[in-house]
Amino acid sequence: MSTNVRTPxxxxxxxxxxxxxxAVSFIAKLHEIVGTPQDREVLIxxxxxHLWPLREAMTAAGxxxxxxxxxxxxxxxxxxxxxxxxxxETGCRYVIVGHSERRHIFGESDAWIGLKTAAALVHGxxxxxxxxxxxxxxxxxxxxxxxxxxLTAGVEGVSLQDPNRLVIAxxxxxxxxxxxxxxxxxxxxAHAFVRQWLAKRFDKAVANGxxxxxxxxxxxxxxxxxxxxxxxxxxxxxxxxxxVTSFARIVQFTRSVKNx
Numbered sequence: 001m002s003t004n005v006r007t008p009x010x011x012x013x014x015x016x017x018x019x020x021x022x023a024v025s026f027i028a029k030l031h032e033i034v035g036t037p038q039d040r041e042v043l044i045x046x047x048x049x050h051l052w053p054l055r056e057a058m059t060a061a062g063x064x065x066x067x068x069x070x071x072x073x074x075x076x077x078x079x080x081x082x083x084x085x086x087x088x089e090t091g092c093r094y095v096i097v098g099h100s101e102r103r104h105i106f107g108e109s110d111a112w113i114g115l116k117t118a119a120a121l122v123h124g125x126x127x128x129x130x131x132x133x134x135x136x137x138x139x140x141x142x143x144x145x146x147x148x149x150x151l152t153a154g155v156e157g158v159s160l161q162d163p164n165r166l167v168i169a170x171x172x173x174x175x176x177x178x179x180x181x182x183x184x185x186x187x188x189x190a191h192a193f194v195r196q197w198l199a200k201r202f203d204k205a206v207a208n209g210x211x212x213x214x215x216x217x218x219x220x221x222x223x224x225x226x227x228x229x230x231x232x233x234x235x236x237x238x239x240x241x242x243x244v245t246s247f248a249r250i251v252q253f254t255r256s257v258k259n260x
Contacts, residue, residue, distance in 0.1 A: 009234035012241030036062030051090035066094035072119035110153030135174035163209025175216030191231035220249035
């Protein structure tokens with residue numbers, strides 16, 4: 001459990017949803033509702049085709065732009081892929097790496113995710129490294145083993161002095177898009193494990209500075225309880241981020257004092 005003060009990061013992962021026009025309208029309305037928060041960071045990860053069209057509106061609103069995926073090579077014969085150089089040109093500060101849908105639908109390996117993480121850091125883009133267990137792994141008591149394996153591969157060979165250059169997102173696969181949510185206690189236990197692992201892998205100062213997000217059916221009615229946990233530093237929101245009033249409420253979670 002950490003006493004370090006970390007700026008909450010509230011991230012919307014739009015996946016394969018919304019047209020460009022809908023996205024532009026969403027950003028304008030979200031900014032109208034929440035303004036430019038000074039004590040938390042708002043992030044939007046739209047489809048690749050929306051990055052350029054949203055760049056100016058995102059900058060004007062004071063929101064951060066993220067890509068949903070990347071390839072680790074700078075260029076080459078990789079049909080359908082997008083490099084970090086290209087992503088960086090759009091003004092993205094972040095990139096999501098290893099989302100459970102990339103792992104389990106598209107078959108991305110732990111090794112691939114490690115390559116993407118390292119490449120993002122080389123290009124000055126902050127990787128949001130997603131980790132999480134499936135329901136059968138949790139029921140078998142393997143949660144920490146799975147997280148350890150994914151973390152080890154995800155940041156293998158990475159040198160990190162500045163904790164702001166890395167974000168971890170714990171997203172239990174069984175809670176993504178299912179309506180099920182880890183209890184605040186379950187989420188906190190996993191987040192605490194991740195922070196302890198980071199302290200061993202890097203050092204305590206880095207571990208206390210890295211933001212760890214929770215992802216998995218985050219909604220307006222559970223965000224306050226989740227964000228009250230000492231090691232939960234934000235949310236990676238899927239379905240509830242597609243309705244502007246819903247995501248605005250998540251962004252405007254009630255912030256309680258976190259005791260370390």
